[in-house]
Amino acid sequence: MCVLRICWPLWGWPRSFKGVIMRTTKSGRLLALSLASLLAASMVQAADKVKIGFVSTLSGPNGALGAEIRDAFNLAVKLNGGRLGGLPAEVLIGDDQFKPDVGKQLFERYVKRDKVDFMTGVVFSNIMLAGLPEAVGEKTFYLSPNAAPSPIAGKDCSPYFFAVSWPNDAYHEAAGQHATNRGFKSAYLVAPNYQAGKDSLAGFKRFYKGKVAAEVYTKLGQLDYSAELAEIRAAKPDVLYFFLPGGMGINFIKQFVAAGLNKDTKMVLPGFGADQDIIRSVGDEMLGITDTAHWGLDLNNAANKKFVAEFEKEYKRLPTVYAAQGYDTALLIDAAVRGAKGNLEDKEALRRHIKEAKFESVRGAFKFNTNQYPIQNYYLREVQKDAQGRLVNKIVSQTPVLASHGDAYVQDCPMK
């Protein structure tokens, strides 16, 4: 939009993400609006297709997570006859290789060169935060199918960022609420010694009213937990809550059960920590583990029944929360493009249609808060054997642990 260098001081390329927010929310708001209406006036006709840039971690040890999101996203497009919102959908897929710099380059390419209408896909917050300024700087919507860090829910919120998943703290808060509901007297908390680990335990404690027996931070990437497990045995807590993503959690669960600790201490996890992918790696040791999530395989609504059945038919495996989020993201794009009648240039109108979220989500009804993070229900799930003898993570009660729950940072977001 800025052809000549002259306009740079007025409306420069973003140098930092924060800068963009300041500009778009304060002085830039008017300019953005007038620019948008100018553009809309010049291109009244609807676009002939909708282009989506999909950047995710598709290789390496964490590649399975990105593949879940991608497969479900593609499934939704396929079930829609290759169209989103009535327009032919073109999905450009890139692998960030779990590297923030690679993710940032892919964002730049899709946004600036390919001029996509929407960006989505990323699993990990650090990669998403590296790429996001590229999208926001060009006023391209980023619809997050997973990463939803706290800063962007609060003071760094953006009109071009929507979290289709759940705020980063939410699963932990729901787990804390569950521990309070169950009347657990003492809780033992374990997380890796890094920022997300500390945030997760803070989220749990925000809703847990009982006593915290101990809060243990282990080395990131640690694989042997013998010493920590001996401490847990001695502490005899009612409930053990831990946030150990990936291989760390798989090892922890196996070793916990091998030590016989599951007889006296109940394990509670955030939803992604006990999902079908983890169950496939750990096996029978997962039986009886409870977790909290915004979605479940057997959540009772028509959209979800269709999603789970079609996903299993297509990929011969059960979907995880990541898949559910990817599927919803595609449905959201479909609804927004349809609402905007194919006019993808009027960003302000498009934003309004995204925010309405008029589609049948697999999680049931939800709405976007003023910070464009979801307000939704969180359920308790448990790993059980189903009729065919498979291990599945089932919803314990269709009554949510936390109902219509938002996040703790929304008041810091200047958007209304």
Next chain:
Amino acid sequence: MTWILFLEQSLNGLQFGLMLFLLASGLTLVFGIMDMINLAHGALYMVGAFLAAWLVNITQSFLWGVLLAVPLTAVFGMVLESTLLRTLYRRDHMSQVLATFALILIINEAVRMIWGTDLALSAPAALSGPVELLPGLMYPSYRLVIIGVGLALALFLYLVVTQTRMGAWVRAGASNRDMAMAMGINIQRLFTLVFGLGAAMCAVAGAMLGPLLAVQVGMGESILILAFVVIVIGGIGSIWGAFVGSLLVGFVDTFGRTLLPHLFREIFPPQVAATAGPAAASIMVYLLMAVVLFIRPQGLFSRKA
């Protein structure tokens, strides 16, 4: 800390230490006798674990899988020694480090091509639960088996080194290589044998730890660092030093991880303790090494004068 917890943590320290010993014993002999820094030692540990996981899957028996993986890894090690590493003995340490580092990358990628990034390996079902050693002291049975295997192999190595002719050659080679050669020992064959023995020990450690940790590409690198710490503490070329060093590192790491955060919580405000405790725990092993180097720069039981 109750005495039950103390006992359990001691067993944990022992288990960790013994597995480190299996790695460090091979490393210290190669370093001590051949004066060769072999960074690819961790790669042998990984190859052993992958072979074990692969063979357990084929034979459907944990015991047979491990029993077959150990000699195969030893053969792999000996082939590696006689084709590639042998040419490096007379080179300086920097060349050895560079060449064996390249070997790590090559073996990692080769394993990735053959088996993928990881393989599933689980302990036999009979060993999946805990056993009650004393009233109130429950301990995972598989970890007990690891301790048993580790102790048996340590004893075996001790007997080999002190009681056999090959052991005498090894001791002679470690204390003065040139003199040993002058006395007519076939150093070339000895080197190959020692390398094979070290590779076999690596395979046992990899196969035993596989179900507990994870059989994945790159598993050898992190544990190799600790194995080097062990041989620096124990003294290069000394099996006994590797044994004492391994147990020291095992105990210091286990108790440091659990006791230090407690200690910090008593002394400092919670905010500081939450950050400083785990950080201090993770450097305990290196602190131990620094102290040993300060007091005895040649290591606790060095065989070199």
